[in-house]
Amino acid sequence: MNPFSSGTRLRDMIRSIRACKTAAEERAVVRKECADIRASINENDPHDRHRNLAKLMFIHMLGYPTHFGQMECLKLIASPGFPEKRIGYLGLMLLLDERQEVLMLVTNSLKQDLNHTNQYVVGLALCALGNICSAEMARDLAPEVERLIQFRDPNIRKKAALCSTRIVRKVPDLAENFVNAAASLLKEKHHGVLITGVQLCYELCTINDEALEYFRKKCTEGLIKTLRDITNSAYQPEYDVAGITDPFLHIRLLRLLRVIGHGDADASDLMTDILAQVATKTESNKNAGNAVLYECVETIMAIEDTSSLRVLAINILGRFLSNRDNNIRYVALNMLMKAIAFDDQAVQRHRVTILECVKDPDASIRKRALELVSLLVNENNVKQLTKELIDYLEISDEDFKEDLSAKICFIVEKFSPEKIWYIDQMLKVLSEAGKFVKDDVWHALIVVISNASELHGYTVRALYKAVIYSEQETLVRVAIWCIGEYGDLLVNNVGMLGNEDPMTVTECDAVDVIEDAITRHSSDMTTKAMALIALLKLSSRFPSISERIKDIIVKQKGSLLLEMQQRAIEFNSIVDRHKNIRSSLVERMPVLDEATFNVRRAGSFPASASTMAKPSVSLPNGVEKPAAPPLVDLLDMDSDDIMSAPSSSGADFLQDLLGVVDLGSSSAQSGATQAPKAGTDLLLDILSIGTPSPAQNSTSSIDLLSTADVNKNPSNVLDAISSPAPPHIATTASAGMFDLLDGLSPSPSKEATNGPAYPPIVAYESSSLKIEFSFSKAPGKPQTTNVQATFINLSPNIFTDFIFQAAVPKFLQLHLDPASGNTLPASGNITQSLRVNNSQHGKKSLVMRMRVGYKLNGKDVLEEGQINNFPRGL
Template sequence: MVRTLKDLANSPYSPDYDISGISDPFLQIKLLRLLRVLGEGDVDASDSMNDILAQVATKTESNKVAGNAILYECVQTIMRIEDNGGLRVLAINILGRFLSNRDNNIRYVALNMLMRAVTIDAQAVQRHRATILECVKDPDASIRKRALELVYVLVNETNVKPLTKELVDYLEVSDQDFKGDLTAKICSLVSKFSPEKIWYVDQMLKVLSEAGNFVKDEVWYALIVVISNASELHGYTVRALYKAFRTSAKQENLVCVALWCIGEYGDLLINNGGVLDIEDSITVTESDALDVVEIAIKRHPSDLTTKAMALVALLKLSSRFPSLSERIGEIIIQYKGNLVLELQQRSIEFNLIISKYQSIRSTLVDRMPVLNEATFIGKRAGSLSDAASIQSGPSVSLPNGVSKPLAPLLDLLDLSSDEAPAPSSSGGDLIQDLLGVDLSMPSQQSGASQSSNSGTDALLDLLSIGSPTARTQSPSVQNNSSIIDVLSPDTSKKASDSPLDDLSLLSLSSRGTSNSGAAPMMDSLDALPPSPPAENNGPVYPSLTAYESSFLRLMFDFSKQTRNSQTTIIQATFMNLSSNVYTDFVFQAAVPKFLQLQLDPASSNTLPASENGSITQSMRVTNSQYGKKSLVMRIRIAYKINGKDTLEEGQISNFPRDL
């Protein structure tokens, strides 16, 4: 085969097999593919074909389609056979020439091949870095995206500064459709390879100034954490943000970071505290600093988060700038009648602090303690797609009175905390007025869609589920029965093949004993339609041991009203196999999107020891794919043994097929 390929590569013109001056390119390609298979894993075979591969790579014309097809196959063969450094450099150089071709298809193929080659010989690919950067600026969207991915792989500690500068410079002129991807990559590179904090701050401020609206929330959260930990940069950063705000006030996330820093370090801004040698001196008065905050809070497009942060900054500046307390109070009091409850409450409370509680104001609005950078990085590492995860976030009081952290609820759904659904604003609904809750979220203030299920939204808000600002729950609702239908964002990162691991719609149910007088109110508002009594007139199924451990056994009994009914009534019975009494017993379940799950209250939240009693709980499962898909359920059972929290979880897949 080597001899045949050599004859083809060196043969003179033959009209019977000639295509664009190349002798039988189809046969050459098939020979190259076969040599690729034979050379992989075989050192001797690879050595015997090195010479002919070098001849094909150097002699084949690259200005013709047939020649490029042969070169492409030759490069693939060189990359697959056993190691030969010189040949691989030659192959990568061929791909570099492909990047200069005017044909977009050839350039795209070259970028794909270079993505594979960078894992084999990154140094050889680095030589073509300038050409790859030019491809990032290509008019073709597919080439831009592929080239950006390749640049991202090529960045390391030694070249992060020049490559980041190129990407940031291009960010200024890039298309709006491309700014999102480009911004995400730049932020990730700066965070990963930053050699020093001042460079990190500078690059992030450039990104926020050019494309702040495309920056994810967790990115500017991280910037605030870094600023908080860099005490020597507080003055430099607040001055840089002040200047950036004057030219980029439309970038919402830049405004948020600027407001936080001006509120915290406003005194350094006007006193030129912590001036560095690389800075240009500026003069900022107290009134100038206050103007920035006032502009931010009065901008119509600003969302709730920005306005709320501006109010906090005003409160802090009232202590930093005592001479402007009266003017600050006049700005804050304007929002005492705001329709958004969050702004109204802040306005009234902050005004009281400024006017009546001046003795404690300075202590109350003192600078925040240094934020724990290690903890924040750890939380981000455990989240999805570079998003921050609240691993030790606010507590959620479950309906039967057992306080559990938010993270386990989200783990049950295989979601990170930033994917937890937030209740939508429902305008002036009666449920909002009766329950006295504000259902609007920061990201939903500008053109956000209205929720049709205001009762469920209100209940989500009451239970602090999906609301990262909720810290505690009112005792009056701790024992309410609840059914929560959770709409989760579509996620692309699922590693498991489990049917529960690729869900865009889950039903999470967690119901316990209900003795609260608030339940009738919920029912009257149709927030929680009561379950009709179970009717066992249909077929009877054998009992199923759904889950069993050394401490606990769960039995399921099934019934249907009719054999072909989509709804199955499940009676769950929990038995304690240990010699200890279980208290604060909670059962939770999650099902795929083709199922709907409703749990009735449990018979008790205390499980006697040694099988001397049981807890029963009924549930209804409706299978929209009845006859096509079987039931499947993920469960989580929490209880306390002598005051110590215990958690058991598992997946139930052995349901009878005809349910």
């Protein structure tokens, strides 16, 4: 009957599998065996069943699928003999787990076997239940198991006790049913039963407060006595391990005392003596003794205050820490982490040893030690500890750098005594392990740099030096941001600190760094976008090499990234055509608000949101500063120096818009597409970018609205202020906004703003068509006039293929932009902008010949005329 002694076929199979030289050979053997087993299962011969299943288990252990054998397990379990049941239950435990439906079918067989007259069969059923029991089975079979805890045979009692631990783990509601039975097990003399009883009590105490209270009252003294007895017992060969009687039972008892003593001063008091005895008397030269000591220390740490014991415990840990055995050092580090909550000073004494552990070749020890070090740091030792850690960062394994750099950043941010130290340390970390540094960490660094105005020069120089030697992406990002913002400080050695060596960096050198970053293949989109912004800023800071910068920007027009392409074109046009507004566009970022950033960072927003943090943080600041003054500034200013107006609100917001551009592309785009609708809308749109919450913004939008009002109703302003300058300035501010969004047709607001200076004219009128011109001047270029032409269809018919042509005398240069359309619906209109440059400005006024062609009902129509009613002074 015995499948293993009679037949040799299981042995044969194992032997043939082991004889296989290659994995392919092994697969072939297994495939053949599986085919035989399936065939045999189909024949349904009960004699082969156990042998088949035994083979399947071996095949399963090798990692092959064996699901087709699951039903065989159930058949074997239902058969009467012990050997068949044994194999059936073993198959059940190995081949199935509690998630499988088949398990439902086995509950009934288990129930029968739990009530079986043969105690060995009962043992099998308990064992299987203890290993695979699901919540449903636990509910169904709990009464049987509970009864078996009182069974006469100790082998059944201990199995039933452990089975109960699984049942209460699965269904905590059942805990109270087992409390009494568990308490009775604690009085056992049989070590096996006692240890399982202690484990059941521990389980009950951790999941049920009433059970904990019950055991605390009834069993504490009994447990202490048991522990004392085995601690003091004479040599018992059966249970002796390295001179200690049953260390396993020691450990389980100490663990149970831990949950009982935790949070209860009386119970803790009772166990003080025995804990002190265990802590002092246990031999610590063997692993078994150390295991007991370790458990004892953990219990001392967890129970209520007994300070003399804690001193003892920390001394034991100190001994552990200086042990040569790595295992012992590992557990010591583990425990010291808990000890730090009670006695920081005592743990600080071991700081040097712990730091050495951070450098251990063993990853397990390193990880523990690093966590411990980060708990040990305080204001007094932060400099020294950080130095040690950063020194180690240079030589540590690649796979440890991530953990290490994250911890260093955490320590530096939390305990930094001064900003310059923080910046120095962060630069070191970024240079060594920049690729492991998370986004929020380098964002925080930028916020800090931005706030440390006296360190701007120092920081940008330090970054420049660092980035020459390191290509770590995050370092490069911070460096290009700072060079973009503070490039002038870099070149001119502004704000030198006492201990700094002067260095010579030319404007070209600074641009080289950024060019490297933007052309490097490994740079990602964010880095390149930041580099592009930095270039734009530098084009204004370094006017002497702005041509070179422009060339670099122009190259990005060919970028495969749409965002880069678009920004390159826009920035190019800013550099190229709008020199006059550029300097105000690319002013320094306003100081970033640390408080807002920290709040945002603390909030649980994901990486995508954190990349937005920079621009959105900047916005409230940018708004608050000019909140009151902008109107006044605008109005007070002379038209000549408007360009250098440092805090004109328009420029600030454009700057914010640029800040958004580098990262939050989609929102910026949506703002841009809406822009042509109306000037005031545009201002609002720009405002809304980067700040999701309208409330935060409300004041600023009101301010801006009032600026917009100036644009809209200039006559009011004129009425109020006698100077002719203000409306002009207002015009330029809004014109600047539109120039940024170059290529889009100008909006009606522009007409309005130009009204007072140069009234619009009707350039041409016939029975079917009317052409109106309105005018504006680009700031700083009096000889150039922007003409906005509006073609109005006065007829009830549709004009198609509409085209407007114009000719001017030699002293004028004319530039025509594309029209807004070539179809004029009835009573509809088309707009087109023209730019006229008058080389004899002030002497001769504008004059123009024009021709209009279109198709009316398929017929070509041509209209011509001369325009000489331009306002004077254009």
